[in-house]
Amino acid sequence: MKRSSVIRALPGVVALAGLLALPWWAQSYYVHIVALIGVFVVVAVGMNILVGFTGLVSLGHAGLFAVGAYTSALLSTRAGLTFWLSAAAAIATASLVGGVLALAALRARGIYLAMVTIAFGIIVEQVALDRAEFTGGFMGVSSIPPPSVAGVAFPPAFRLYLILAVAGGSLWLAHNLRRSRWGRGLLAVRENRVAAESLGVSRYRMESTAFVLSAGLTGLGGALYAHQNAFIAPNIFTFDLSVLMLLLVILGGLGTTWGPAIGTGVLLILPELISGFEEYRLITYGAVMLACLYLMPQGIAGVFEGARARSYSGEARPGLALEGRPLAAVLSGRAAVDERGRSLVRVEQVSKAFGGLLAVSQLSLEIRAGTIHSLIGPNGAGKTTLVNLLSGFYRPTAGEISFRERRVTGWAAHRMVGVGVARTFQTTHLFPRLTVLENVLVGLHRHLSEGFGQALFRTPRLRTAERRAEAEALAALEFVGFPGDPREKAGNLAFGHQRLLEIARALVTRPVLLLLDEPAAGLTSWEITELDKLITRINSMGVTVLLIEHHMDLVMGISDYVTVLDYGKKIAEGTPEEVQANPQVVEAYLGNEA
Amino acid sequence: MLQATLSGLAVGSLFALIAVGYNLTYAVNRTVNFAHGQWVAVGSLLAFTLLVQWRIPLLITFIGAAVGMGILGVVLERVGIRPMRGHSLSLGFIMSTLAVGIILENVALFWWGSTALYVPPTFGEARLTVLGAGIYPQEILIPFVTTLMIGGLSLLYRTTRWGRALRATAENPEAARLMGINTNRMVAFAYGLGGVMAGVAGVLVAPLTGALATSGGHLGLKAFAVAIVGGLDSIAGTLLAGLFLGVAEQFGALYISTGLRDVVVFGIVIAMLLIRPSGFLGTREDEKV
Numbered sequence: 001m002k003r004s005s006v007i008r009a010l011p012g013v014v015a016l017a018g019l020l021a022l023p024w025w026a027q028s029y030y031v032h033i034v035a036l037i038g039v040f041v042v043v044a045v046g047m048n049i050l051v052g053f054t055g056l057v058s059l060g061h062a063g064l065f066a067v068g069a070y071t072s073a074l075l076s077t078r079a080g081l082t083f084w085l086s087a088a089a090a091i092a093t094a095s096l097v098g099g100v101l102a103l104a105a106l107r108a109r110g111i112y113l114a115m116v117t118i119a120f121g122i123i124v125e126q127v128a129l130d131r132a133e134f135t136g137g138f139m140g141v142s143s144i145p146p147p148s149v150a151g152v153a154f155p156p157a158f159r160l161y162l163i164l165a166v167a168g169g170s171l172w173l174a175h176n177l178r179r180s181r182w183g184r185g186l187l188a189v190r191e192n193r194v195a196a197e198s199l200g201v202s203r204y205r206m207e208s209t210a211f212v213l214s215a216g217l218t219g220l221g222g223a224l225y226a227h228q229n230a231f232i233a234p235n236i237f238t239f240d241l242s243v244l245m246l247l248l249v250i251l252g253g254l255g256t257t258w259g260p261a262i263g264t265g266v267l268l269i270l271p272e273l274i275s276g277f278e279e280y281r282l283i284t285y286g287a288v289m290l291a292c293l294y295l296m297p298q299g300i301a302g303v304f305e306g307a308r309a310r311s312y313s314g315e316a317r318p319g320l321a322l323e324g325r326p327l328a329a330v331l332s333g334r335a336a337v338d339e340r341g342r343s344l345v346r347v348e349q350v351s352k353a354f355g356g357l358l359a360v361s362q363l364s365l366e367i368r369a370g371t372i373h374s375l376i377g378p379n380g381a382g383k384t385t386l387v388n389l390l391s392g393f394y395r396p397t398a399g400e401i402s403f404r405e406r407r408v409t410g411w412a413a414h415r416m417v418g419v420g421v422a423r424t425f426q427t428t429h430l431f432p433r434l435t436v437l438e439n440v441l442v443g444l445h446r447h448l449s450e451g452f453g454q455a456l457f458r459t460p461r462l463r464t465a466e467r468r469a470e471a472e473a474l475a476a477l478e479f480v481g482f483p484g485d486p487r488e489k490a491g492n493l494a495f496g497h498q499r500l501l502e503i504a505r506a507l508v509t510r511p512v513l514l515l516l517d518e519p520a521a522g523l524t525s526w527e528i529t530e531l532d533k534l535i536t537r538i539n540s541m542g543v544t545v546l547l548i549e550h551h552m553d554l555v556m557g558i559s560d561y562v563t564v565l566d567y568g569k570k571i572a573e574g575t576p577e578e579v580q581a582n583p584q585v586v587e588a589y590l591g592n593e594a
Numbered sequence: 595m596l597q598a599t600l601s602g603l604a605v606g607s608l609f610a611l612i613a614v615g616y617n618l619t620y621a622v623n624r625t626v627n628f629a630h631g632q633w634v635a636v637g638s639l640l641a642f643t644l645l646v647q648w649r650i651p652l653l654i655t656f657i658g659a660a661v662g663m664g665i666l667g668v669v670l671e672r673v674g675i676r677p678m679r680g681h682s683l684s685l686g687f688i689m690s691t692l693a694v695g696i697i698l699e700n701v702a703l704f705w706w707g708s709t710a711l712y713v714p715p716t717f718g719e720a721r722l723t724v725l726g727a728g729i730y731p732q733e734i735l736i737p738f739v740t741t742l743m744i745g746g747l748s749l750l751y752r753t754t755r756w757g758r759a760l761r762a763t764a765e766n767p768e769a770a771r772l773m774g775i776n777t778n779r780m781v782a783f784a785y786g787l788g789g790v791m792a793g794v795a796g797v798l799v800a801p802l803t804g805a806l807a808t809s810g811g812h813l814g815l816k817a818f819a820v821a822i823v824g825g826l827d828s829i830a831g832t833l834l835a836g837l838f839l840g841v842a843e844q845f846g847a848l849y850i851s852t853g854l855r856d857v858v859v860f861g862i863v864i865a866m867l868l869i870r871p872s873g874f875l876g877t878r879e880d881e882k883v
Contacts, residue, residue: 057685104864108871111626114688115822116867118815119860130853239811243692250689286696290673293690297681 019164023157030272031156032228037268038163039224044248044260045170046217051246052255053183054210055190056109060101060117061245063124064215066237068094068222070128073141073232083147087223094219095212102211106204121242128234140233144226163224167261170217173456175257177213180455180462181441181448181469186210187255188431188442195429198391199509200417200446209452218245240282247285251292253299262300340370343405344513344544345390350399351568352385359385361568362399367513367546372539374547374555376579377565378588383548384426386565387515390546391423392416404512418446420512424519426548428498432491436482436501439490440473443508476504480534496527503534513544520551532558556580564588597727598844604733606840607740608802612795612817613824613832614744615788620826621764622777622784625675625687627667629695631814633789636702637663637796638805642711645797652716652797656739659793667789670694671782695810702807710804736798743794744833747787760784816856819863825876834874 023031043065050056068090075086105116128135135141147154147162154162177183188196189206197203226232244267252263267288271281296303345367352360360382367373375383388394389401392413401409403419422443431439448469454462477486482500484493490501499519506514516535520528532554539545549555555562556576564572564579566588572579579585612634616626627633637659644655674694678686717731751757762770763780771777796805803809816839824835839859846858866873 055685057688059688104868108867110685111620111624111688111826112822112867112871114628114685115818116864119819119863122815122860123857126854126857130851130857239815243696246689280700282696283700286693286700289689289693289696293681293686293693294677297686 020161023160028156031160033268033272035156035160035163035228036225037264038160038167039221039228040245040248040264040268041167041261042163042170042224043218043221043245044252044264045167045174046214046221047245048249048252048254048256048260049174049177049186049217050210050214051249052253052259053178053186053190054207056105056207056210057114057246058105058117058214059114059239059242059246060119060121060124061214061218062237062239062241063117063121064094064098064101064218065222065225065241065245066124066128066232066234067097068219069226069232069237070135070141070222071219072223073144073226074135076145076227077141077143083145083223083227087220087227090219090223091216092219094222095216098215098219099208099212101215102208105211106207117242118239121237121239125234125237125239128237135234138234140231141226142231144230144232146227146230159228163228166220166224170220171257171261174260176456176458178255178257180458180466181445181450182206182209182452182455184434184438184442185445187434187438188445191431191433192429194393195425195431196442197393197413198417198423198425198429199443199505200414201442202412202414244285247289247292249299251288251299253301253303253305256299256301256305258304259299259301266300340542342369343367344369344403345546346400346402347386347390348400348402350389350396350401352382352389352394353397358568360389360396363565363568363570365563365570365573367544368561369512369544370539370542371560372535372545372547372558374549374559374562375565376549376552376555376562377571380567381565382568383565384517385568387423387517387546387548390416390513391421391515417509417511420510421515422506422509422511422513423515424499424502424506424517426517426521428495428502430490430493430498430501430505432489434490435487436477436484436490436493437470437473437486439501440476440486440505440508441469443476443505444469444473446509473504473508476508477501479507479537480504481530496523499523499527499531500534503538507538507543511543513546514538515546515548517548518550519547520549520554528554595845595848596725598848599841600724600727600729601733602841602844603837604729604736604840605802605843606820606837607737607833608795608798608836609813609817609820609840610824610833610836611736611740611743611791611798612813613821613836614747614829615791616818616821616826617829617832618747618784618788618791619675619781620821622760623675623763623767623781626691626818626821626826627670627674627695627785627788628688628691628818629670629698629810629814630788630792630817631812632695632698632702632810633663633666633792634796634799634813634817635805635807635810636666636698637793638713638800638803638809639702639706639711639796639807640793641797641800642706642713642805645800646711646713656794656797659797660790661793663789663793663796664786665789666698667785667787667792668782670789671785675781675785676778695814699807699810706805706807708806708808710806710809711800713800713805715801732798732801739794739798740833743791744829747829756783816859819859821873822863823866823873825873827877828873828875831873831875838874 022034047061050058071093072086072090075081075089076083101120105113129138145153146159185201185206188201189203193203248263248267249260251267253259343366347363347365350360350363351358377383389396392411392415395410400407448465450462450465474486480500480503482497482504484497493501520531523531528551535545535558559576562576562579563570564585571588572582572585615630620626640659640662641655644650644658674690675687678690715732721728721730751761759775760780760783762775763777767777820836820839821832823839824831839862842862843855843859847855
């Protein structure tokens with residue numbers, strides 16, 4: 001074990017030694033090239049956090065790069081600030097600009113986001129050109145001083161070391177981020193927005209965080225570039241540069257740890273290897289980009305990472321880090337048992353219209369704490385709409401919803417999770433490219449309080465919290481009877497296992513109320529028996545269950561109350577026996593036999 | 595001011611014509627050609643070859659450029675759009691079309707060189723005077739051709755079998771497929787039509803800016819801005835936005851700074867996306883759970 005890890009680290013150590021020794025044997029030109037690669041690794045890491053982790057595509061990062069470069073260059077040449085201060089200002093300014101940009105960009109995503117970022121990039125370039133009295137116009141800014149300590153300027157070798165340290169540092173930070181709740185949240189939003197929101201992960205917060213962080217790193221890259229190159233001009237910060245930045249991460253491998261470094265290395269060294277390359281440079285970039293999209297959508301690093309199945313830490317064992325407490329005690333932490341029998345949810349005169357169609361019409365309903373309450377009715381009766389209303393995915397057209405005596409009408413999904421409403425979906429919504437364990441860990445998002453800074457630096461406290469979270473997640477998987485490997489990608493699971501995973505994931509949010517939308521659909525009869533037991537187990541922890549189901553044996557056997565909907569209206573309610581005896585129910589299900 | 599308005603309208607209708615290319619493809623499968631500008635640029639280079647080098651009459655030049663770029667549009671759908679469906683990055687088509695654009699632009703650079711090629715305006719360079727403002731014949735030709743093209747397009751949409759299939763695909767691809775419409779072919783057709791628009795626009799723009807391979811990026815981005823401001827799914831909105839942004843740009847150049855005219859245009863885009871992301875006449879798309 002020890003020996004093999006030494007062997008594995010060997011190429012890295014040799015490469016690092018080679019890089020550190022570079023200034024002592026290579027021509028200064030090559031030292032400069034390697035330094036530039038380092039600069040763009042920083043940018044690529046920023047790009048990877050945005051494009052790789054969240055799936056948002058920016059085509060205006062050259063603008064943020066320019067903001068960083070100009071801020072640092074102007075502050076150090078005009079105001080005489082040292083590199084350290086001007087670079088800090090560059091990070092701050094770029095982050096701020098990125099935040100404002102995110103406000104506009106995240107209003108509309110997809111193609112629109114591409115447009116906002118393109119527009120931003122062009123505006124920055126044009127302003128830099130036009131406001132010559134301020135930015136030097138097309139002449140740019142020259143004689144930008146290198147970093148210095150106590151007035152002594154760094155020699156090229158030290159500049160290289162500084163840049164390599166920053167590049168390595170940013171790779172490390174992004175790697176830490178990826179493994180934290182923030183990273184999982186970002187990926188969850190990318191993989192399945194609806195599921196992420198249902199687990200309390202706010203898409204907006206995740207995406208804007210990624211945007212700002214990405215902008216900050218790109219701004220830092222800009223500052224490093226300015227001081228390494230000693231000269232900047234608007235014609236550097238073009239749309240083409242934005243495209244190149246995107247290409248760096250696509251080639252390297254979106255969302256991977258080493259992708260940004262690999263992509264940058266390959267793309268920037270390539271032109272140096274081929275003489276007379278300049279003429280064909282752009283064509284080659286275009287061809288590389290296409291080839292990459294066709295042949296290895298996961299990039300170079302993705303090919304390697306796919307080859308060796310990534311294993312999770314694996315140290316965590318259920319029961320161990322739970323400190324002896326039974327899982328039920330952990331999971332049911334919030335479902336107050338003394339509430340039992342009292343009103344938990346009150347739906348008052350709620351309607352939901354889609355255009356002219358009333359999916360739910362003036363519905364009133366009460367769910368009592370500690371019960372299993374089933375919702376039945378023919379297809380199109382408005383059952384799933386009600387679940388979407390209760391879980392915050394839809395806002396009622398009219399009426400009020402209260403939860404534990406608190407008005408929650410119109411609350412967003414991630415807020416509803418916060419007060420203890422969890423759900424599953426009729427068609428399972430998993431994060432297919434995350435592992436089973438990671439899927440469950442996303443459910444713990446709101447219960448991991450470790451902040452962004454701790455996530456970036458992976459502090460000991462965060463490690464402890466993560467280990468405990470892993471244990472809890474594994475315990476939840478055990479609780480629902482998930483039989484598979486927690487390190488498997490969720491997308492590879494059999495259908496029944498997907499269902500179990502989804503329930504486990506909802507459970508770790510520690511719900512007071514769990515909404516199960518047709519959990520038995522598509523399951524085998526043996527699986528349904530197991531599901532029956534599981535729901536009873538969940539309920540006996542004090543969790544109130546609202547069950548939507550067509551499977552009448554299950555519903556009638558397990559429920560305390562049953563509400564019957566038809567055409568968005570409540571047509572019957574009561575104990576299973578009462579409902580079964582109700583002629584209106586029989587009519588709705590079987591039609592009027594008269 | 596009248597001067598600025600008139601040339602703004604002329605340039606604006608040109609951008610609207612280019613931007614319609616985005617509308618066409620966005621309607622059928624929510625993708626656009628991020629190299630659409632390069633298509634226009636190559637269209638203008640074709641205009642140079644046909645009109646200046648081979649001395650072919652204008653009408654045939656229009657047809658030649660339209661057909662040439664239309665075919666390239668169909669090719670693009672095959673190499674850049676269809677393979678990207680189901681790519682892990684949902685916006686893979688942005689990257690693939692950008693890549694194709696880069697390749698096309700650089701091939702054009704080898705072929706036609708990197709200096710702007712002069713294409714004389716068909717109806718001479720003498721200015722006509724309208725209400726005291728000077729206007730070039732070319733500036734009249736542009737709105738005229740734009741109107742013709744968009745009119746023809748809506749005729750094709752409404753009256754032909756292909757047009758109906760195109761609208762069906764745009765409305766509901768699933769149902770269209772079930773009705774026996776080859777939706778892949780429809781997407782390719784839309785890309786072909788987009789190419790036709792670009793080719794025609796290229797012939798129109800050549801006398802204004804000269805034919806130049808590297809002029810595409812800028813043209814394409816500005817037209818994209820027009821399509822966004824107008825509403826990606828509305829051709830009428832695009833027309834409106836083209837005229838509006840054309841005039842706004844000229845006024846920006848007049849009253850603020852010539853160098854900041856693009857800033858005016860793209861500033862309007864960002865403002866628009868903040869206030870009304872669906873554009874002038876576009877429809878809002880609500881996400882359903």
